[in-house]
Amino acid sequence: MKDKYGRNIDYIRISVTDRCNLRCRYCIPDEQAPVLPKEQLLSFDEIVRFCRVLPELGIHRVKLTGGEPLAREDTPRLAAAIKKIDGIFQVTLTTNGTLLAEKIPALEAAGVDGVNVSLDTLDEERFRALTRRPYLGRVKAGLEALNASSIPKIKLNCVPLEEINGDELEDIALLAKEGRMPVRFIEMMPVGSGREWTMIPEAAVKERLVAAFGPMTPVEGRLGNGPAAYYRFPAFSNPVGFISAMSHAFCEDCNRIRLTPDGFLRSCLFYGNGVDLKTILREENDDRQLARAVRQAIWEKPKRHPRGPAGEDRKMYQIGG
Ligand code: SAM
Numbered sequence: 261m262k263d264k265y266g267r268n269i270d271y272i273r274i275s276v277t278d279r280c281n282l283r284c285r286y287c288i289p290d291e292q293a294p295v296l297p298k299e300q301l302l303s304f305d306e307i308v309r310f311c312r313v314l315p316e317l318g319i320h321r322v323k324l325t326g327g328e329p330l331a332r333e334d335t336p337r338l339a340a341a342i343k344k345i346d347g348i349f350q351v352t353l354t355t356n357g358t359l360l361a362e363k364i365p366a367l368e369a370a371g372v373d374g375v376n377v378s379l380d381t382l383d384e385e386r387f388r389a390l391t392r393r394p395y396l397g398r399v400k401a402g403l404e405a406l407n408a409s410s411i412p413k414i415k416l417n418c419v420p421l422e423e424i425n426g427d428e429l430e431d432i433a434l435l436a437k438e439g440r441m442p443v444r445f446i447e448m449m450p451v452g453s454g455r456e457w458t459m460i461p462e463a464a465v466k467e468r469l470v471a472a473f474g475p476m477t478p479v480e481g482r483l484g485n486g487p488a489a490y491y492r493f494p495a496f497s498n499p500v501g502f503i504s505a506m507s508h509a510f511c512e513d514c515n516r517i518r519l520t521p522d523g524f525l526r527s528c529l530f531y532g533n534g535v536d537l538k539t540i541l542r543e544e545n546d547d548r549q550l551a552r553a554v555r556q557a558i559w560e561k562p563k564r565h566p567r568g569p570a571g572e573d574r575k576m577y578q579i580g581g
Pocket of ligand 1: 280286287325326327328329354355356357376377378379417419446447448449450451452453454455576577580
C-alpha cells in the first residue's frame with residue numbers, strides 16, 4: 261500500500277530473534293548484552309499469522325533478520341511457512357554466515373529466494389577483534405557453501421569502518437570479481453553503538469575502488485529489493501553496490517517497514533518504538549485488527565529520517581538490522 265507521501269511499501273524486514281552468536285562491537289556493545297526473555301519473542305505461529313495479513317496490504321517480499329536469524333532453530337521452517345503464503349512472492353534472509361554451511365540444505369528445501377552474508381573483514385585477527393569470536397573460518401565455509409548452493413540470489417554486505425577495514429575494502433570488493441556474488445558497501449548509520457565509529461562514506465569507498473580497479477560504470481535501473489546503487493568494473497563478473505543512508509538518504513524511495521523480535525512494527529529504522537502488534541497477536545483473534553494497525557503504521561511512516569544520530573534507545577540487534 262501507499263503511505264501518505266505516496267511511497268509504495270511492499271517489503272518488510274522481520275527480525276526473528278535478538279540473539280546473536282557474534283558480538284560485533286558496533287552492533288552489540290558488550291559481551292553481556294541484554295536479550296529479551298524468550299516469551300517476549302514472537303512465536304513461529306505469531307510470525308506466520310502476521311505474515312498472512314501482509315499480501316492484502318500490498319507487502320509481498322519478506323526478509324528474515326535478527327540478531328542472527330540462523331541462531332533461531334526454527335528459522336528455515338519459518339521461511340518455508342512464509343514462502344507458502346499466497347501472495348508472498350519472495351523470502352530472503354540476512355545472516356552473519358557462521359551457521360550457514362550447516363543450514364544451507366534446510367534453506368534450499370524451504371525455497372528461500374536469497375541470502376545476504378554480512379562480513380566486514382577477511383582477516384582472522386581483525387574478525388576476532390570486531391566480533392569477539394574466532395569464527396571467520398566458519399563464515400568462509402558458509403560463503404563457499406552458499407556459492408555452491410541452488411539459492412538464487414546471494415550477496416555479501418560490508419560496513420566500511422576506518423578502524424576495521426579501511427585498508428581492506430579493495431580485497432573485499434574482489435569477492436565480486438569471480439563467482440556469482442555481488443558485494444555491497446553499506447554506510448554505517450548512527451543507530452545504537454554505530455554512532456561511536458568512523459564511517460567511510462560512499463564517495464571515499466568509490467575513490468579507493470576506482471584507484472584499484474579503474475573506472476566503474478553505473479548499472480541502470482534497480483537490482484534487488486532495496487536502495488543499493490550498483491556499478492560494474494570491467495574485470496568483475498558481479499556488480500559492486502552502495503547503500504548509503506547517510507550520504508545519499510533514500511527516504512523518498514523507502515519501500516520498507518520492520519518488525520522487531522518482540523512484535524513492534526517500525527515504519528522507520530530511526531524512529532521510536534513502533535506499534536505494538538504483539539499485544540494484538542496475543543489478545544485479539546481478529547486479523548482485521550492486525551491489518552488495521554499495520555495499515556495505520558504504514559500511513560504514518562515518517563517522511564525522512566533524521567540527519568544526525570537517532571534519538572532512541574534500541575541497539576541494532578534489538579531492532580533487526
Ligand atoms: N546477523 C545478521 C547479519 O549479520 O546479517 C542480521 C542482523 S545484522 C544487525 C544486519 C546488518 O546490520 C549487518 O550487516 C550489520 O553489519 C549491519 N549493521 C549493524 N549496525 C549497523 C549500523 N549502525 N549501521 C549500518 N549497518 C549496521
